[in-house]
Amino acid sequence: MTVTNRSPQQITQRLDKLIEEIRERFHAKMMSGNFDAKNAPPSDVLVVAHGHILRAFAARWIAKDIADNPSLLLEAGGVGTLRCVQSLIQSRPWTDVLTDYIVMNITVLTSRRYCWAVLSWWTR
Amino acid sequence: MSPPTPRVFIIRHGETEWSLNGRHTGTSDIPLTSNGVSRVRATGRALVGSDRLIAPRQLAHIYVSPRSRARTTLGLLLDADTEKLPGVGDEGKAPEGQLLVKGTQGEGEMLNVTVTEQIAEWDYGEYEGVTSKEIGEKREEKGERKWDIWRDGCPGGE
Numbered sequence: 001m002t003v004t005n006r007s008p009q010q011i012t013q014r015l016d017k018l019i020e021e022i023r024e025r026f027h028a029k030m031m032s033g034n035f036d037a038k039n040a041p042p043s044d045v046l047v048v049a050h051g052h053i054l055r056a057f058a059a060r061w062i063a064k065d066i067a068d069n070p071s072l073l074l075e076a077g078g079v080g081t082l083r084c085v086q087s088l089i090q091s092r093p094w095t096d097v098l099t100d101y102i103v104m105n106i107t108v109l110t111s112r113r114y115c116w117a118v119l120s121w122w123t124r
Numbered sequence: 125m126s127p128p129t130p131r132v133f134i135i136r137h138g139e140t141e142w143s144l145n146g147r148h149t150g151t152s153d154i155p156l157t158s159n160g161v162s163r164v165r166a167t168g169r170a171l172v173g174s175d176r177l178i179a180p181r182q183l184a185h186i187y188v189s190p191r192s193r194a195r196t197t198l199g200l201l202l203d204a205d206t207e208k209l210p211g212v213g214d215e216g217k218a219p220e221g222q223l224l225v226k227g228t229q230g231e232g233e234m235l236n237v238t239v240t241e242q243i244a245e246w247d248y249g250e251y252e253g254v255t256s257k258e259i260g261e262k263r264e265e266k267g268e269r270k271w272d273i274w275r276d277g278c279p280g281g282e
Contacts, residue, residue, distance in 0.1 A: 026184040
């Protein structure tokens with residue numbers, strides 16, 4: 001698949017498409033209220049990729065302009081968790097989304113221990 | 125009881141020689157270092173399992189970059205063989221394959237995987253393989269402003 005890849009606009013476009021697919025295929029049905037804990041289908045999605053693109057992905061997840069450059073580093077082998085507490089299917093201003101919904105967990109593995117840092121995005 | 129909240133786990137591939145010395149790695153296919161391999165494996169043991177953060181049974185889907193460092197990282201994390209995953213498909217369609225995850229209790233999960241350029245790294249163009257310091261020097265020579273990838277993107281090589 002030829003995917004162009006050099007400008008922030010191109011990056012934003014392709015990530016938005018991927019995020020839309022993830023939400024439509026795997027997350028939307030969980031927001032419908034039709035499931036409970038017993039009958040819910042799997043709804044977690046794993047994305048294994050690279051430093052810059054995943055930072056941009058996280059920014060677009062909360063509808064943030066990637067040029068606002070979150071100073072959040074994902075180190076090699078690092079794991080982050082993005083989640084939605086309520087539906088993000090309707091487009092909402094990112095400030096609302098930030099206030100209500102998004103928690104980012106960064107896991108850093110240090111020898112045999114791992115520590116959790118819970119970050120709120122862009123609370124400025 | 126309400127259903128679990130859907131999540132996306134984003135995982136950066138393990139350490140490579142270029143991630144260590146700061147050379148921007150986009151389209152180049154650089155492998156993991158042995159340290160990178162062992163750390164990712166340890167992360168998988170700590171975080172992946174039916175009683176851990178990432179429960180394979182709860183994974184609806186996996187997306188992975190076509191680069192070998194990402195595919196290897198995926199395999200190490202889930203203790204699965206990624207050799208047979210499809211390569212990037214024809215234009216317009218990202219190939220989907222399946223991955224057998226060997227569970228810690230012997231349970232095997234077949235998970236759906238999409239290998240896609242949509243989540244490949246930035247194409248660094250002229251900055252491929254170049255450190256941030258060298259990029260700064262190059263740009264200064266040309267009288268360009270300080271590089272901010274999020275704002276400027278990457279200059280092409282064609």
